Amino acid sequence: MSTPKLPAMALALGLGSGAALAAGPNLGIPLEPADIAAWDISIQPDGTGLPIGGGTPAQGARIFAQKCALCHGENGKGGVFAALVGGAPLSGGIDTPKTIANFWGYPTTVFDFIRRAMPWQQPRSLTDNEVYALTAFILAQNKLIGEDDSMNAETLPKVRMPNRDGFIIRFPDKI
Amino acid sequence: MEPKDRAKEELERLEAVAGNGLLGRRAFLRGGAAFTAAVTGYTLARSAGAAPLTDDPWSLVPGAISPPYEQRSRFEGKVVRTLSNPKGETRTSHARTPHQLINGTFTPNGLHFTIVHSGTPDIDPDKHRLVIHGLVKRPLAFTLDALARYPMVSRMTFVECGGNSAPMFSKEPIQASVQALHGLASCAEWTGVPLSTLLEETGIDPKAKWLVAEGADSLALSRSVPLTKALDDAMIALYQNGERLMPGNGYPMRLLLPGWEGNMNVKFLRRLKLVEAPAMSYYETRTYSQLLPGGKAYRFYFLQEVKSFITHPSPGLALKGPGYYEISGIAYSGNGRISKVMVSADGGQSWAQAALQAPVLSKAFTRFRMPWRWDGGPAVLQSRAWDEAGNVQPTRAQFVAQRGETHKVPNVLAFPNQHYNSLTSWAIDGKGEVKHVYA
Known part of the structure; x- marks a missing residue:
């Protein structure tokens, strides 16, 4: 059997999806969803991918004091690194510091960045409940949710960020 | 009139293509000795300081043996990147290319x-995996060994940080080298597997x-990329200028998106998830x-638009x-090839077209060159580039009108805004010193 006939052969044998018909080397290792779960931390603004669990601002406050305040200051008011609370009006100039309250378009980005990147020295060491609680604490400190509002996969995507509609797609033809 | 002055006047009339000595x-190729004498003011007669040629010590003994991996001459030690965070504090680290100390179009890997954003990981290539999953028919993991067996492509392309040239948003010109102002852009030959193949x-x-x-x-840095770009010219890059990627450029593999914002060219690439909508990542x-x-x-800027800047001369390279x-x-555009570069020596009053070093490649650095006779007086040098898609670098006035500038003069290492692609102007004073100005 000559090599060029291989794709046709595969077709004739009905070998699975179109992907299996590729003439390339086919050296990828097939994965099951369970294989990927530990790496798959992607979430979407509509809440797709958010894990089960939840947390409140009060719970988050305790975790924040232990694990976050060292860099971000007491209650997120800024320290060695960026303040997580407050923000100046964006009309104040093109170099206005961009903050969660004045700039970020989606609450899911807060959850996502904490979960993937924080704390800086021990990323991905927080439980999902802790990430929800910290997200709730930061949103509450910014008065974007109430002091008693629990954040979870249902409630978090519904939080409306003040600057959600403040963006212009630069090159719509590229997306 | 002395014969020398007459020759000079004639050459200026014949060869000048724009004001102030362009x-x-x-001119240089044709003029020969008479031209050189006229434009430099020097004759070719032996100067008082010249001495008979003799062998130098290194010509009289056998030289060093070749090492397995060759290092630069010990005289080139000052040609280095500048570091924004040399002590590795818990913040982003930038290493900037010394454009004023190198030449040509490709950037050496070490430069x-x-x-x-959180240090360079020490990745064991044998344990690294690239996973492609999400809205696919078959989720797959690829080892580096597996990818190395795929059909590969090579292409020259620049990578530029979206924040390159950020000091140019300052309301007043910051005195800094071209390295400090524009050093977050480089160009290399990248070799790897087209993402479309995988x-x-x-x-x-x-x-x-x-x-x-x-x-x-x-940080598990993540960026959303339109699938159209992924299927167009995206590559899983494994090699940089012929050798495996440098650690700081994503060893053992990175996503290469020619012409698009550097941060999207995700380094240390381990996962691609196909989705319906962007993740809206940090x-x-x-x-x-x-x-x-x-x-x-602006959201989803993506493109690094047409841009150019003069590297020689530039601040720190005084004229003698x-x-x-x-x-x-250097000129480049994320929209394709550079089609034209104009140069001015009089702050934009008159312009002449620069020569472009062939080959002019799409989405790659293009070196432009322009002969110039400096008369010793004040000059303001500028370049302005066009790309094959018809885009042109905006003048500073046009750019600032649309994009604004800062109220205060920022730190040269700060990023007051992103995606600057207007002109850069170098003023030469009577001593030959070069300063950054807005003109």
């Missing part, structure tokens, strides 16, 4: 710019419109969404007396 490309093997669910790329660094919805005057912000110099610099 010369036709052939290619890098930005790492997506053919995973299959693509028709609902997929984006992919989210993620690195194996401690870097795409905060850092690289830039504020406009009035308070709205009147006479002939070559003005040269």
